[in-house]
Amino acid sequence: MKYLLIIHMNPANWEALPAEVREAVMAGHEEFIKELTGTGELLGFAALADPSQTRTARVRDGELTVTDGPYLEAKEWLAGYYAIEAETPERAYELAGKIPDAKYFAIEVRPIMASSGLEM
Amino acid sequence: MTRTPVEGLLRDLAPQVLGILVRRHGDFAECEDAVQEALLAAAVQWPAHGLPDHPKSWLVTVATRRLVDQVRSDVARRRREEWAFAATPADELVAAAPGERAVPDSDDTLTLLLLCCHPALTAASQVALTLRAVGGLSTAEIAHAFLVPEATTAQRVSRAKQRIRATGARFAAPPPEELPERMRTVLQVLYLIFNEGYTATSGASLQRTELTAEAIRLTRALRRLLPDDGEVAGLLALMLLTDARRGARTGPDGELVPLAEQDRSRWQTMAIAEGVELITATLRAARLGPYQLQAAIAAVHAEAPTAADTDWPQILSLYQLLSRLFPNPMVTLNQAVAQAMVHGPRAGLALLATLDGDERVARHHRLYAVRAHLFELAGDPAAARGQYRRAARATTSLPEQRYLESRAARL
Numbered sequence: 001m002k003y004l005l006i007i008h009m010n011p012a013n014w015e016a017l018p019a020e021v022r023e024a025v026m027a028g029h030e031e032f033i034k035e036l037t038g039t040g041e042l043l044g045f046a047a048l049a050d051p052s053q054t055r056t057a058r059v060r061d062g063e064l065t066v067t068d069g070p071y072l073e074a075k076e077w078l079a080g081y082y083a084i085e086a087e088t089p090e091r092a093y094e095l096a097g098k099i100p101d102a103k104y105f106a107i108e109v110r111p112i113m114a115s116s117g118l119e120m
Numbered sequence: 121m122t123r124t125p126v127e128g129l130l131r132d133l134a135p136q137v138l139g140i141l142v143r144r145h146g147d148f149a150e151c152e153d154a155v156q157e158a159l160l161a162a163a164v165q166w167p168a169h170g171l172p173d174h175p176k177s178w179l180v181t182v183a184t185r186r187l188v189d190q191v192r193s194d195v196a197r198r199r200r201e202e203w204a205f206a207a208t209p210a211d212e213l214v215a216a217a218p219g220e221r222a223v224p225d226s227d228d229t230l231t232l233l234l235l236c237c238h239p240a241l242t243a244a245s246q247v248a249l250t251l252r253a254v255g256g257l258s259t260a261e262i263a264h265a266f267l268v269p270e271a272t273t274a275q276r277v278s279r280a281k282q283r284i285r286a287t288g289a290r291f292a293a294p295p296p297e298e299l300p301e302r303m304r305t306v307l308q309v310l311y312l313i314f315n316e317g318y319t320a321t322s323g324a325s326l327q328r329t330e331l332t333a334e335a336i337r338l339t340r341a342l343r344r345l346l347p348d349d350g351e352v353a354g355l356l357a358l359m360l361l362t363d364a365r366r367g368a369r370t371g372p373d374g375e376l377v378p379l380a381e382q383d384r385s386r387w388q389t390m391a392i393a394e395g396v397e398l399i400t401a402t403l404r405a406a407r408l409g410p411y412q413l414q415a416a417i418a419a420v421h422a423e424a425p426t427a428a429d430t431d432w433p434q435i436l437s438l439y440q441l442l443s444r445l446f447p448n449p450m451v452t453l454n455q456a457v458a459q460a461m462v463h464g465p466r467a468g469l470a471l472l473a474t475l476d477g478d479e480r481v482a483r484h485h486r487l488y489a490v491r492a493h494l495f496e497l498a499g500d501p502a503a504a505r506g507q508y509r510r511a512a513r514a515t516t517s518l519p520e521q522r523y524l525e526s527r528a529a530r531l
Contacts, residue, residue, distance in 0.1 A: 001516065040245065040276035043268055085268060087242050115267075116319035116328070117517035119369045119376045120489050120524075 002043065002085045002112040003092045009079040009105040011051065017104065028100030036084065041095070043083040051077040076105070083112065123330075126166045129175060130159050131337070134256025137179045139228025141187065142291045148235065149281035150190055151183070152253050158183035159256055227293075229254065230345050233338075234294060236280075237306045240287045245280035246309045247316075248273055255334055265328050266316065307355050307411065310339050314359050318366065319517075332363055350406025353398055354415045360395035361418035364388040376523040380427040392422045413442040432461035449481040453490050465498035485514035489524060501531040 014022070029047075036042035054070045070077065079101070086092040089109075096107040123131075134155060141151040158179045172178040236250040247266075251257045257265075263273040294302050317331030339356045346352050368382035377383075399415040406412065417438045424430040439455035452475055460468025472491055481487050492507030508528035512521050 037271075037275060038279065040242075040248075040272055040279050043272060085244065085272075087244065111516040113516055113518045113521070115518055116316070117376055117515075117519035117523070118319055119378050119382075120486070120493070120520070 001089070001092070002083065002114070004108075004110050004112055005082040005084060005092070005096045005099060006108040006110065007079045007081060007099060007101050007105065008076045008108065009101055010076050012075070013104065021104075025100040025104070032082075032098055032100070035098070036082070036095070041084050041086060041091075043085055045080065045082045047080040048078060079105075123333075124167070126163065126171070129171075130162055130179075131256035131334075133176050133179055134159060135229040135232050135254045136176060137183055138253055139232060140180055141183055142232075143228070144184075145187060146291070148291055149278075149285060150187060152277075152281065154183040154187040154190060155179070156252065156258065157186045160258065227345075229341060231291060231293060233306050233342065234302050235284060235289060235291060237302070237309045238280075238284055238287065238289055239302070239305055240283050240289075241280050242276075243309070243312060245276045245283075246305070247312055248276045249280040250309055250338075251313065251334065252277055255338060257334070265331050267328075303349070303351075306342070307351060310335050310342070311355060311359075311411075313338070314362075318362060329366075332359075332366070335359060336363065348406065350402050351409040351411045353402040353406065354409055354412030357395045357399035357402065357415035358411055358418055360391045360398070361415060361422050364391035364395065364422060370519075374519060375526075376519050378523075379421065382427075384424075384426065387422065395419060396422065408445065410442060410446045413438055413445075417442075430461070432458055436462045449475055449478050450486070453481065453486055456490055456494065460494050460497060465494045468494045469498065483514065485511040485520070485524075488514060492524075492527065496527075496531065504528075505531045 017025075033042065033045065051070050055066050055068055056071045057064060057066050059065075082095075082099070084092065084095060086095060092109050096102060096109050099107050101107065137158065138151060138155045141155060142148050145151055161182055162175075162179060166172070166175075232254050233250065236253050237246045241249070248259075248262050251262050252259065259274045259277060260270050263270040266273070293299075313331050314335035317329050317333070317335065320328035320331075336356070336359050339352065339359060343349075343352050343356050364387050365379075365382060367388070368384065368386040369377055371377055395415065396419045399412065399419050402412055403416060417435055420431050420435050420438070436455070436458040439451060439458050443451045443455055452471065456468040456471040459471050469491065472487070472494065475481050475487060488507045488511035492504045492511060495501075495504035495507060505528045508524050508531070512524035512528065515521050515524065
């Protein structure tokens with residue numbers, strides 16, 4: 001089963017962390033990517049820019065409008081994701097727990113929809 | 121990805137050539153890489169320059185040269201190289217002597233299958249390695265078929281080979297006491313490959329549906345090696361009977377069509393005839409197993425000219441036998457449908473209720489979907505709608521979700 005491990009974080013809390021902790025988190029990602037690549041479970045990943053860089057696009061009455069800031073009004077932001085393929089849901093949770101941010105923020109584990117299906 | 125004659129030949133020869141190399145040189149991982157390169161070279165050269173006189177010898181020679189190059193270029197392994205080449209007569213390194221082999225190719229293919237489906241590997245690795253080493257598919261083809269990046273597939277193959285090496289597994293038949301369990305894994309892997317192709321509906325599905333043909337081809341090869349194994353025959357019959365419905369199982373836009381509503385004139389009669397004959401003969405002769413029973417059920421469905429003609433009492437008794445001998449909540453789910461068709465929807469719902477506390481399926485979308493179907497048959501559309509919606513939310517398959525939502529909307 002393919003999953004998206006979604007890293008949520010709070011920029012204010014992130015900035016409040018000691019520098020060495022933040023560096024350890026960064027280094028932890030490198031380790032994590034290395035491990036996941038090695039096991040053949042990594043499908044893709046991305047780190048996202050600071051939410052201050054977000055602009056939100058909408059089409060209303062056929063007109064595109066772009067506004068500053070994210071769509072959701074929240075203190076937590078999507079910071080990045082890992083797309084993985086895990087043998088079991090338990091393995092997906094285990095991997096989510098290895099993402100260094102899990103110690104300070106939270107990781108959502110969501111199945112990715114497949115384009116195949118069984119007739120019923 | 122329609123297979124050309126050259127590709128077909130290469131895939132048939134792949135496990136034989138690999139078997140020869142591993143027997144001579146011992147290192148499965150390195151030989152597997154070398155054979156892949158030889159197959160790629162052949163795929164480019166043969167269509168352009170014509171088939172060599174002895175295609176297998178050509179592949180053995182080219183793969184052996186690649187192996188020599190690999191080992192030579194790997195400085196860290198130089199000591200092993202010296203040892204390996206000291207132990208190998210020089211002429212064996214460059215040409216295959218026809219008729220020299222004491223072991224038939226067929227045994228090599230089985231040994232390879234068992235090795236690729238080693239229990240120390242994850243299912244994804246077993247599948248990737250089997251398709252490459254036994255099926256002769258390239259890493260890129262496997263990656264496309266499974267919708268994962270090529271680098272990920274390559275990593276699964278190389279990690280699988282590392283693990284095999286780490287377990288100390290040898291290129292030899294497993295001890296007899298392990299064989300039944302190891303064979304079960306092989307059949308599971310083949311079934312997994314089949315299903316990956318069969319369940320594909322649209323989009324990038326061309327290469328995925330090829331997996332169905334590949335699984336059938338490998339299972340046929342396995343059946344030639346083990347003609348008396350009832351479960352191998354049962355699995356082959358199940359694949360043939362299931363694949364026969366492929367053209368009817370989706371509509372023009374890739375939407376799923378349930379068995380009861382399929383246009384049976386689009387079922388493939390040749391595949392059905394072969395599957396029915398195979399399972400009928402096997403049930404008479406072999407020791408019963410779960411694949412045979414599932415194939416028998418598929419055969420009963422296949423023989424009904426219309427959905428209304430389905431022999432549900434026979435299907436129910438087959439499911440009862442299946443769940444008694446090989447209990448499994450998914451079997452109970454299907455049995456509940458048969459139960460409903462024979463004894464009425466309330467009887468089916470009563471059987472489903474026995475699964476409520478079963479963690480393996482209690483939150484599974486198929487449980488909700490079957491319950492919805494039975495509520496619909498029982499004339500309770502409100503309950504059916506609720507269960508279809510629940511099933512639609514729980515499935516992780518887009519076409520299933522679309523189907524379940526349309527059922528809910530229809531009520």
